[in-house]
Amino acid sequence: MADPASDYDVIIIGAGAAGLMCAATAGYRGRRVLVLDHAKKPGRKILMSGGGRCNFTNMNSTPANFLSDNPHYCISALKRYTPQDFLDLVDRHGVEYEEKAPGQLFCQHSAKDILDVLLTECDWSGAEIRLKTTVTAVEEAHPGYRITTNAGPLRCQSLVIATGGLSIPTMGATGFGYDIARQFGLQVLPTRAGLVPFTLPQPLKEQLAPLSGVSYPVEAQCNGQSFREPMLVTHRGLSGPAMLQISSYWHPGDTLAINLLPGQSILNDLMALRDERPQATVAHYLNQHLPRRFAQAFNDLQGWQGPLQGYRNSDIEQVAEVLEGWRVKPGGTEGYRTAEVTLGGVDTRQLSSKTMAVADRPDIFFIGEVVDVTGHLGGHNFQWAWASGVAAGNVA
Numbered sequence: 001m002a003d004p005a006s007d008y009d010v011i012i013i014g015a016g017a018a019g020l021m022c023a024a025t026a027g028y029r030g031r032r033v034l035v036l037d038h039a040k041k042p043g044r045k046i047l048m049s050g051g052g053r054c055n056f057t058n059m060n061s062t063p064a065n066f067l068s069d070n071p072h073y074c075i076s077a078l079k080r081y082t083p084q085d086f087l088d089l090v091d092r093h094g095v096e097y098e099e100k101a102p103g104q105l106f107c108q109h110s111a112k113d114i115l116d117v118l119l120t121e122c123d124w125s126g127a128e129i130r131l132k133t134t135v136t137a138v139e140e141a142h143p144g145y146r147i148t149t150n151a152g153p154l155r156c157q158s159l160v161i162a163t164g165g166l167s168i169p170t171m172g173a174t175g176f177g178y179d180i181a182r183q184f185g186l187q188v189l190p191t192r193a194g195l196v197p198f199t200l201p202q203p204l205k206e207q208l209a210p211l212s213g214v215s216y217p218v219e220a221q222c223n224g225q226s227f228r229e230p231m232l233v234t235h236r237g238l239s240g241p242a243m244l245q246i247s248s249y250w251h252p253g254d255t256l257a258i259n260l261l262p263g264q265s266i267l268n269d270l271m272a273l274r275d276e277r278p279q280a281t282v283a284h285y286l287n288q289h290l291p292r293r294f295a296q297a298f299n300d301l302q303g304w305q306g307p308l309q310g311y312r313n314s315d316i317e318q319v320a321e322v323l324e325g326w327r328v329k330p331g332g333t334e335g336y337r338t339a340e341v342t343l344g345g346v347d348t349r350q351l352s353s354k355t356m357a358v359a360d361r362p363d364i365f366f367i368g369e370v371v372d373v374t375g376h377l378g379g380h381n382f383q384w385a386w387a388s389g390v391a392a393g394n395v396a
């Protein structure tokens with residue numbers, strides 16, 4: 001006989017962005033929903049996101065903003081729940097927001113506003129949230145699933161895994177979702193940290209250390225991708241949006257090419273400067289275009305000395321080449337400790353792109369960051385959490 005205290009239509013493991021969105025969606029369909037999380041509080045990554053103001057969507061989000069081994073997988077869910085749909089929800093709750101960069105919407109006051117929207121929606125839909133609950137086992141119960149937790153056994157018809165990725169382990173990130181995927185015969189693609197700062201090897205790290213805090217726009221390239229955004233020098237290496245974005249395309253051993261003066265005709269500029277002011281130096285040119293501290297340090301790093309009149313055409317070509325594609329081989333990344341996302345994860349080839357359910361098990365779902373869909377920086381990752389959460393919530 002069904003026990004109302006422990007039997008649910010839907011159990012969702014993970015009270016993060018995707019899990020809460022899924023819970024409210026399923027709850028509004030009249031399903032009896034329980035969300036479990038081992039953390040003390042729900043949605044902790046939402047609270048820390050966007051520097052505390054949560055970049056909750058990107059109005060220009062398209063499937064091209066996502067990395068996956070199966071790039072078409074995300075299209076259907078993203079099409080059926082769009083940034084405008086989430087914005088409408090935010091508007092209904094009266095949350096004030098601002099567009100900080102084209103398409104990137106942030107809360108005007110606090111990321112807590114977005115978490116409040118989700119918790120209110122869960123409350124209105126009747127979805128229950130149980131925190132400080134650790135799931136120790138999941139078994140098939142024919143029909144449905146038996147869930148063993150530190151607070152006793154539970155049963156459900158549909159099980160949704162929304163446990164996120166491995167980034168920021170101090171926030172409760174675990175590989176539990178991957179274990180469940182393997183238990184049910186799914187492939188888990190190799191994972192690695194994405195949207196993460198680079199560390200630099202010595203002596204470059206030491207040479208750039210005095211520039212810590214300097215930020216300016218560059219174009220970073222790696223493995224056929226490029227991003228034109230600001231780069232920030234830190235005391236450990238290179239960060240800022242340009243570096244975070246390109247880090248998702250970087251593999252250990254790869255070299256980055258960084259155009260320090262994107263949009264500038266460097267070769268023509270330097271040739272013209274040599275003609276007009278033969279006594280000018282490369283440092284003079286750099287000072288006009290780069291933050292002064294960086295210009296000086298970079299010039300010293302390259303050992304460019306003397307007036308331009310002493311430079312042959314081939315010397316100037318070489319200078320331009322370095323400035324257009326400064327080659328940097330990072331020592332590594334800061335890893336999951338500071339990464340915003342985890343690349344890889346549950347292989348989507350075994351999931352339905354319409355429902356997020358396992359192909360031959362329509363009652364178990366994987367949503368959000370646990371699956372092999374990773375967005376660019378700029379609100380795309382939350383948009384995937386909302387869209388995949390709604391896709392599963394509509395059928396779970």
Ligand code: FDA
Pocket residue numbers: 013014015016017018019036037038039042043044045046048049050051054055056057133134135162163164165167168171172173174175176177338339340341367368369370378379380381382383385
């Ligand atoms: P999420 O990680 O949000 O939730 C997973 C939940 O599962 C957690 O509550 C966790 O406690 C729980 N859990 C894990 N293992 C469990 C277990 N074994 N048992 C029970 N519960 C378990 N994205 C964006 O679009 N805009 C932004 O501004 C930012 N900013 C940002 C800043 C920082 C510092 C980080 C780290 C990340 C971002 N992101 C972001 C990325 C974004 O936060 C991320 O993609 C989503 O939170 C993913 O949502 P999920 O619900 O999939 O996982």
